[in-house]
Amino acid sequence: MAGRLTDLDLLVTFLEIYRGGSLTSAATRRGLTQPAVSGQLTKLEKELGAPLFVRGSRGVTPTPRADDLARRVGRHLDQLRTALDPEGTLDGTVRIGGAAEFMTVRGLPALAPLTRRGLRFEVTFGLAADLLDALRNGRLDVVLSSVRPGAGFTATPLTDEEFVLVGPPLLARTVDQDLLAEDPARALEHLPLVAYDSDLPILRRYWRSEFGKRPRNTVAVTVPDLRAVLAAVIAGAGVSALPRYIAEPALAAGSVEQLHHPEVPPLNTLYVVTRGTPAKATEAVAEHLISRDWGVL
Template sequence: MTDLDLLATFLEIYRSGSLTAAASRRGLTQPAVSGQLARLESSVGEPLFVRGGRGVTPTPRADDLARRVGPHLDQLRSALDPNPALAGVVRIGGAAEFMTARGLPALTPLTQRGVRFEVTLGLAADLLTALRDARLDLVLSSVRPGVGFTATPFADEEFLLVGAPVLARTISPAVLADDPVRALEHLPLVAYSAELPIVRRYWRSEFGRRPPNPVGVLVPDLRAVLAAVVAGAGVSALPRYLAEPALAAGSVELLHHPEAPPLNTLYLVTRGPLSPAADATVTHLRSRDWGAL
């Protein structure tokens, strides 16, 4: 009886047209692949490939063998593989900052299983409207949607109040401990929009009131907010996953140390039945250990 490993190697050579490519896919050396092919050719009693300068060409006997064993080997792989291949397109939406820093890297294992992603970046309200209109399959939302959607919490963003070292040195530690709003009120704010959504949430959560600070920069991208903060244009509240590299580099400092940093829950939002690929995406993202965001 022919060894299944020999047939698996044969099929990789047949499908790739190259012993080198087959060796890479099988995790073997090229001499090992050549040896397995020689054993299989000895077993069937005739050559299976014609060697050439640009790879190998299958013989009629190889065509017949691939046609006979290919489907069965593929089914066997699927039965034994805990992460079977998937097919299909998933239309997914999320905030540009989160998708760039965390979302897209987290989807890589699914692309390796055959899922293709079409990504839309934007604000939560716009993305949820697109989901409602069936223009998206899944939204990673920083806002809990209303009725008509299925929303599952999957991670929490942790917000940090940061500023450049030159601005941090203007804060009196004594006043900060006694009256943080007064200690910070001279610092200009860098914010995402005129409503100061993240900064206002931080002040209300930690200090019980809106920030009285002047606004120095408004820019609708948290990565640009961070760049302005690093440059010394003002201070801001940012998700840990964006601020942490700058903190590690010393280009910004923590301006306030709350007992429990303010959090914002992120949701996996769907609507209606899901395709197998979309369902696998939801399961993958829910099971992931996101750590501190």
């Protein structure tokens, strides 16, 4: 019996790594040290005779063997934990809003474990100002906001987005590196921009933060989705400033290059925002998100 319980413990740890994408997040959720989690994973891989994850600098990537194991054991482990901990069940629908890109890439995967505890979500995509207005008027319960709201809201810092200036390799080769070190805004001025909005909110923020001025570059493409911005940059339409979590796969693949390397990376804080006295389900969502180890995105 002890051996079976030990195997169950290894599977629980495996599932936390699989769902969280890193040993660090699994250690936090399990209340263990990272070496302990790493040791449990190594033991399980040895028992199965196959690797379950490929380790990388920004987390782990599951192997096909891990995908298959998660499909087979995930639902059963969730049901077992619910049966042993009735207080862990949740009920209700939470209306949550956030930027489409963040919610798609990071937010919804982070919320998925709560659906296994019985919670339901209605998700709204939009700009921070519109979402906060919907929260104020009672149409949303919680918002993941890229701007700090004013009075009347409860805002808790969630994580920081790091922004990187990227362009396709061919355009990167046209940048004078000596001039870039001396006057970066001038060195980059000939490059067309791919913008998220006609007001250039992200690009203007990057230029002001790093160069102390507005961009004077021409705008080649304007598209209201950061994933589409990246696609246009990869295709050679221009350059843009993007959150690292959006640009990282293309950077790793060599499809784009980082054009500017500031001494201190420009960051933007994301907030979990509620209003009034949240319902139990909304409070559980906020606590779940805030307790997660996001790192710098």
